[in-house]
Amino acid sequence: MAENRAPEYTEGTPCWVDAQLPDVEAGKRFYGELFGWTFQEQPDLPSGAVRALKDGEPVASLAHKTDGRLPTVWTVSFATPDAEALCRRVRAAGGRIVSAPLPVGALGVTALVTDPGGAVFALWQPAGHPGFGRRHEPGSFAWVQLYTRDTEAANTFYGDLFHDALFGPDADPDFGRAPVSDVFPAEMPPHFLVHFAVEDLAATMEEVTRLGGRVQVPPFGTSYGTAAVVTDDQGASFALLRR
Structure with missing residues (x-):
């Protein structure tokens, strides 16, 4: 098992x-x-979707966007032992269910929801696929930041929804909240920004540009490291993080 893999995600x-x-x-x-990702076809995933591996361990997946009206995005999934029950709590707390819980073969159950501010995130109830095989290492997930218009309301919503993960004795949240205007124009809708760890921020930004992507927000300091916001060559935004 990889050093940075949690055997069971809270x-x-x-x-x-x-x-x-x-x-x-x-x-x-x-x-x-x-x-440096390699890719593995997954019979349990929707047609055209692939799992990304880093050093042989799963780190992400790429899927075909079936509706051109939908944004080209990175989406974060939060673990849950019961997607149905968590969807009920999301709705009761003022969020919205975009896609009701749906089995993904033998891998687990997924659902897509929003918080009261409209930021979209997914839920993952694991079965055959527990989650990241590597994280906090170069080329793998490092952090997710919610950019929102009301951090106090977001802290209340997520604090109630995910209390143990955020505040429990074994908390390892990998999840922060900040005002949209800290980094983005004020009119930017609330959203989650997925961060991937890198060793050399400047060199990775140059590589993004060489591959057809662009730098959206140049490097800036945060409490969890130095980040830069970039887009890939199809317009999906993500962040590079150097700790």
């Missing part, structure tokens, strides 16, 4: 990320070169 812990892309093959080329 409810509310980020446990997976996936990108919805118009062109999965182009995504494989971009992220394969950028992070």
